[in-house]
Amino acid sequence: NNDILHEIFTWLRPHVLHDDPTPEEEERRKDARQDLLSMALVCKTFSEHALDALWRELDDLLPVMQLFTESHDLEGDGITVGGLAGGLAGGQDVSHFNHLISEHEWTRFRHYARRVRIIRSSGFGTFEASMLLHLGRRNIGKALFPFTPTLEDVKLEFCGETWSGTENIESPAIARKVRDYAVQLCLSTVCSNVPELRLLTITGLGRISSLAPLLPCAHLEELHVQDAVLGPRSLRTLASIDSLHELDMSFELTDYEFSSCSGLTNLRSLSLSGPMYQIPTILDMVSSTHVRTVRIADPSNKATYKECTECVQVASKFPLLDEFFLVADNGFSFSESLDGPHFVNTSVPLTELIRPLLRHRSLRTLSISRWQPGGFGFSDADVETLATAWPGIVTLMLAVNRAEAVPSLNALVVLARSCPALRTLELPSITIASAEQLRPPDPPPPLSRRVSSRGRVTPTPLYENDQTL
Template identity: 25%
Template sequence: MVGRSAAKVLRNQELVSIILEHLRPLDTPGRTRSFGFTLPSWPSGESMSSFRSTCYSVARVCKALTEPALDALWADLPDFKHLLFILHAFVPVDDVQPLSYMLRGPINSLAPDWMRFQEYAVRVRRLPFSDIDPTLNSTVLDQLWSMHRKPLLPGLQEFRLGSGSTVPKAISMFISPTLRSVIISDMSAMAIGSLQKPAEGWDRSDCGTREVMDTLGAVAITSFSLRLTPTSSLDTLAVVPRLRDLRVLEILSEALPPSSITSWASVYSRSFSDFSGMCHLHTLTLGLDLDLLFPSSMELPPGPSIFLPSLKSVTARGHAGQLNSLLARIDTHQLSSLVFFPFFRVGPLPDDDDALADIQSDRSSLGDIFTCLETIGRRVSPSAEAVHIQLRFNWEPRTGEAQRPSTSVLDLLRPLLRIKNLRHFTLRISPLPSLSFDNSDVRVMTSAWRHIEELSFMPGEQLKSYPTLSALQWFAHDCRKLRSLTLPVLGLQSLKDLELAHHRLGAFPQEHPLQCLAFCILARRLDLGTETIDKASKHIKRYLRALFPLLKDGHSRLRRTMLDRSVADENGLMGNDMEKVFIRSVSMVARGLEV
């Protein structure tokens, strides 16, 4: 009962602050053994933070809350040295700049402090570790490992390992049976092969990888994050298939040079095939260049299907052709969440034309985008309770690309209309190909996606045709759960049409939950006088608030953009008849929300 009450008090930081406001938290850098317990030696700025100060005060004042307060205080250990300060033998090295630490004396000299060290080591839940810390002598880990062959932090749940030279040793020392999340920022060929001195003819990277695999495979890890760098071993991904209890997998990478992609692609694509059979994996994030798995510059035979029966969420980067290859390889029918956006390579552009072409290869052709959406429509589970799709493509016309006979937005989205439980949908193609979009397309979309909660379709102003403001009625009538709506451009032919649409709203529901609305208005052949524009603005506001009552007490932001002849011609908004055009960007939100 005490533990449950203590947890409630610690969760209510305001209540604890009121009770203890007369206490000033002490700034105690270094070792602190007052009040019968040890505090971590946080840097001065962090020791005065609200949370740690509160935990410190609670541990001092209330004996019943001392243990949970210390658990909360030690749960996140930003630096392993803070725990080592408990050991009297952990001292600075004399006459070394910058200051460096070591374990002084024989190993048995640690025994008197070891019980106290373990008392606080068991409280640590999350640790970011880098064994190349310049202030930590390289022999410290060897001494600790020779004295204590068990996990140093038996309660550790999340372990973040930085780049270093003793990855297997660190994994052996810190991975515990309670560990559920592992993040490795760099597993280089040198790092994973440095556990022991390599013998003649010994492949250090292979041996190091096996060491890592054996250690990780013995723990029921459910979340694993790995970052690839130009120095990563070719066998790095071989660690992943051994983690059979894995539920969340994240693989990230830096922008790799084309030469590295060419040399690694065949190895990584084969390693990716080994993921098949990971029965518990439900979230896959590939924040790496998909050329490593589906290289466009190499002729590789198509790989076998990757059976991931529980996979529900995929996040990836690249172009539409690579996403299509990824979804075609993955054998799953449970997919309910998909996030995809271009892979942005950083750094200066190369002078070589071939290298520059490779840099720009993440631009998608229109045909690839159509094919990709068709594949998504087949892979997403039609019975999923809630489907979330976010797609962003960089489009560029390809030389010799055949023009598709169907060029409407509805044809583009048709494969996704079968997903009846689509809740969140974002599609952005930049720049947008010349497609048509009209009221009938909107009517079909709203009829299919009646459970949609958030819709963002904002490709730009290059469409051949646009729906009118009256199309918003179908969102109000069919999409009764819609809370956020972003559309490209809505047309306004005349104020009379808007007034007629407003008069027909009597049959529409008047309790719509929409809270955010954004679009642009394109008006043709209207008098551009100030009086007419102001009148149109009032009609538009009244019409929108009648459709979506939650916006009634909100605020709106209307901004007029006059298009001169050159800009209008460039965007295809003015024909030979020299139509008068103006555009207003409209953004409305409910009270209390930000635009």
């Protein structure tokens, strides 16, 4: 009975691995796959059910890629240079490889692809992206994995902008257009095949004219984009992806003028890495009232105090803000004057930088990492201000260079009394006036026990002159 066999092989599926599996778990999963393969070779009746269980979940695209190679690397996990794999690895145009995929290989691919339900990590590199582009064309736009309800983790990695013929002044512009077309086509191919996509990671995106290929992914919840150069059109498309819950992006905006746009209405976590003066543009774009975590970083080492203050001010607009992180150093700070720019080496109060956040009584995590000439002034009164504003704070990390004004040991007492949930603390510095402040208080004198005439035990001072009970 097919139903009984289906139920039996369902229980024989390999266990799903966690993010950091142990060697024992990996070995058990490998053994389970080997058992299914052995059962598939027993008889034709077992074969269909065993193959369904074996191909239902893939850890990556390697088994799929191996379907298009005439020979396999039996010793390792890679694909030997031969057939389509060798041609694509050689850097030739993917459109030249129609003749390298035989009808037998194409039939074999469709035979197994229809069994795939989940691909844990696609890991699209240069080879995989080129392969899928070609397969998408050959399949006339139809889904390559027709019964795949979701790809849990798709990773796209693009190379940089390259061109040949540098003597032609138009070559760089043409190369950018060709690359943009290739990136758009690759995104369209992937997103159209996995409309239930939940998490997407794109590395090396570079300059792209539009993010419209992402729109078919109506269930996209997490988007991680690295090294993106965004224009107004891309930014408007990004704002329209209202399904996003988490956005992690390292970016740079083009020099075009950006008109105001709003969106990302369901965002809960926002991580931005880029020029500090451009980050408020992205923050202004987010109209979600559910944002709880904001991470801001400027790796350029040029973020000014004014730019940081503006970012903190804009980030404070989120009413449910629970965690705030700022990483922005400035090795050189200049001020404009009639005589031109000159070096500034004056301290600024730390509380002025984070003052917009003081109204968020529910703040649980605050992490500020910044070095700038002159340092930050931070006194006992400032510590008391923070403790009063955030009584439930759990993590307070102020990794800044100090100025003349620094808190004393009394600041720790204030934090201990006002913030009972505090678990992690980092302050710029602590002033210790004398070694006496570090000496622990004297313990109370021991008490002796005296039995009264009525049989009661009453504590009495051990020393006659001590009246303390």
